[in-house]
Amino acid sequence: MIPLHLDWKKPADGVELEHVPFGQGDADPQLAIKSRSGRFEPKTYRLESLENPIVLHLVNARNDDDFKRFVSRFGTPRTDFGDIAYLRAMEVLRDDLTQDLEFCTDPSLNRIVDSEYLLQRVTLTPSFAYSESTDRYRLVLSVTNLEGLMRMEIAMALEVGATLIHCKHCSKAFLAGPMTRRRTDAVYCSDRCRVEGFKHAKTINQKGSGV
Ligand SMILES: [Zn+2]
Structure with a gap:
């Protein structure tokens, strides 16, 4: 199997909640999670098992603090709005992924056929990555963002029948x-x-x- 990975970044010094203008024009500012210091550290995620999937940390988020903890630990799900994550968008994504996860782990449904919608929203890019331990280049598939990686975790749960x-x-x-x-x-x-x-x-x- 070709390994799947994501080069991402997470806030280096924790996060805070702030009202941030949404889009352009006169739209009301929305509560967003942002890096406290503006500093980030690189993170690489690999999809190798389902022992501690990132998606469950989002699915189990119940309040603002849980969402803050998620961004602080893993980074923002996407980068459409730069380095911030709107709280409302995180709630919508949580509900969306929860539905996908419940659906993909329900043995009574024809899940493989209906998983098209889940997979359509993931973009994978092949590339060669150098491995120091083997001194060789290896073919890897990169996901576009953390949201894509979480969808691939759900797809993996479906494939193996978790x-x-x-x-x-x-x-x-x-x-x-x-x-x-x-x-x-x-x-x-x-x-x-x-x-x-x-x-x-x-x-x-x-x-x-x-x-
Ligand atoms: Zn428990």
């Missing part, structure tokens, strides 16, 4: 099955949630038995 599960404790979404290193009968997203979940169940049992 399952989308919501954590029994915190209700966050996670993937299980092939390439995820999680069993499909997993009910908790993390060890922390498993411990909390057991504690919670114990409390309920104790109350129930009158202890």
Whole structure:
């Protein structure tokens, strides 16, 4: 398989929320996430497994702080508006990718046939990348932006037949099955949630038995 990667950048010193004019003219300023210092650091992402897909960090974003954390850690999903990410656009993208992910991991649907819409919005560019470890050039496919990489993660989940599960404790979404290193009968997203979940169940049992 030809490796897939993205050369991207992320804010070097965290992010902040600010009202920024939207487009041109008299449009009302919109809340946007922007780099605190204007400095960025390069990041390279590779699509090699589904152990910790970036798309889940966006799908699980519930509030402004979650979106800020996402941009601070991974960078903006696109660069149409320069280095900023409008909050509203992030919410729309989150809902869009959530729908795609739910659809692509639903075994009852004819997913491969209907995944055309998901794949149409990804642009891949082939190139040769030099590898220092092997002292050779290797053929790689580059995605245009972080949004494209997240769509390819969803496509990979579809290809391998990964399952989308919501954590029994915190209700966050996670993937299980092939390439995820999680069993499909997993009910908790993390060890922390498993411990909390057991504690919670114990409390309920104790109350129930009158202890
Ligand atoms: Zn959880």
